[in-house]
Amino acid sequence: MTFEPERLGQSRSDLAEALRSQRKRAGKTQTWLARRCAMSQTKVSNIESGKLTPTIVDVELILEALDATGSLATQILTLARTANTEWQDHWSSRRRGLDKKQNELARLESLSTEFRFFLLSMITGLLATPEYVRASIADVPGDQSKTVAKKLERQSVLYDSSKSFTFLLTEQAVRWPLLPPMAMSMQLDRLVSVSRIPNVRLGIIPLSGYIPERPLNTFTIYDRRLATVETGTGALILRDHRDVTAYREDFDRYEGYALSGDDARAKLDEWASAYRR
Numbered sequence: 001m002t003f004e005p006e007r008l009g010q011s012r013s014d015l016a017e018a019l020r021s022q023r024k025r026a027g028k029t030q031t032w033l034a035r036r037c038a039m040s041q042t043k044v045s046n047i048e049s050g051k052l053t054p055t056i057v058d059v060e061l062i063l064e065a066l067d068a069t070g071s072l073a074t075q076i077l078t079l080a081r082t083a084n085t086e087w088q089d090h091w092s093s094r095r096r097g098l099d100k101k102q103n104e105l106a107r108l109e110s111l112s113t114e115f116r117f118f119l120l121s122m123i124t125g126l127l128a129t130p131e132y133v134r135a136s137i138a139d140v141p142g143d144q145s146k147t148v149a150k151k152l153e154r155q156s157v158l159y160d161s162s163k164s165f166t167f168l169l170t171e172q173a174v175r176w177p178l179l180p181p182m183a184m185s186m187q188l189d190r191l192v193s194v195s196r197i198p199n200v201r202l203g204i205i206p207l208s209g210y211i212p213e214r215p216l217n218t219f220t221i222y223d224r225r226l227a228t229v230e231t232g233t234g235a236l237i238l239r240d241h242r243d244v245t246a247y248r249e250d251f252d253r254y255e256g257y258a259l260s261g262d263d264a265r266a267k268l269d270e271w272a273s274a275y276r277r
Contacts, residue, residue, distance in 0.1 A: 011082040012053055015050075015080055016047060016048055019048055019062060022066055022068055022072070023066060026066045026068075028066065047062075053239075054083075056084065056241060086239075087236060087237075089234035098140060099146040102150035102151055103150065108226075112163070112223050114163070114222075114224075115163065115166070115222060116166050116220065117165070117167045118218060118250070120172070120173060121176060121218065122173055123173060124167070124220075125151040125154065125155075126167075127191060128187065129186055129187050129190050130148065131186070131187070132179060164199050166200075166251075167200070167202045168251065168254055169191075169204055171204065174204060174268070181275040182276065185276045188275070189272055195264060195265055201260060203259065204267050205254065205258045206259065211257050217230055217231065218230040224241070224245075225239065226238065227243060227247045
């Protein structure tokens with residue numbers, strides 16, 4: 001499948017039209033299709049009107065019920081996969097205001113209970129000191145005080161005992177010198193403190209030994225339903241269960257190389273001491 005970011009939004013309406021046309025071509029009603037797929041008629045109607053983006057499993061059930069096979073079924077499944085992928089470029093986010101992005105993340109965090117963060121090159125805002133937060137958006141023009149405040153406000157979610165967090169940070173992410181040495185040592189002290197929150201697991205992957213893996217991106221997984229993958233110019237939002245499962249499997253493998261608990265804290269203390277020296 002050719003990936004064209006500008007097509008991602010349009011694919012939802014294309015998918016709705018394709019599924020509606022396929023049902024009519026088969027001579028079936030929405031009520032009949034809903035019964036065959038164990039869905040409500042309202043759900044089928046919302047899918048065909050484009051109000052609801054169906055999962056890949058939903059589309060597979062619909063195509064099976066309508067006896068759709070061959071190249072047409074393949075094209076519809078390709079549309080479904082694209083419709084379950086969203087592209088958010090940095091420029092659009094900046095035009096809207098980064099504080100608006102923080103509101104979106106806060107809503108997503110309120111709706112999720114299990115979080116996995118793989119941090120390849122930087123420390124995420126949930127773990128950052130105010131100085132680190134400000135430095136991370138220093139290249140964005142204008143007054144960023146609202147964004148900084150909202151990033152720090154979001155950190156309160158870490159203390160919600162109904163949620164669980166696992167953070168995996170590479171040594172590069174931890175030690176990248178975004179701040180002067182003393183401020184970096186304080187940032188590492190912050191990581192040690194967060195690692196002691198009961199519902200937080202923090203793992204450190206040292207750049208030593210043998211790691212036969214090749215991680216390419218920072219990514220976050222929300223429950224089993226959504227993964228976000230960061231690139232240099234934006235982020236992919238993936239809802240296809242196959243994509244989410246693949247990233248969960250990657251995360252589990254990377255976690256096998258991580259130090260955690262007292263071992264992770266000892267390593268962080270060692271690096272913080274080096275900054276202070």
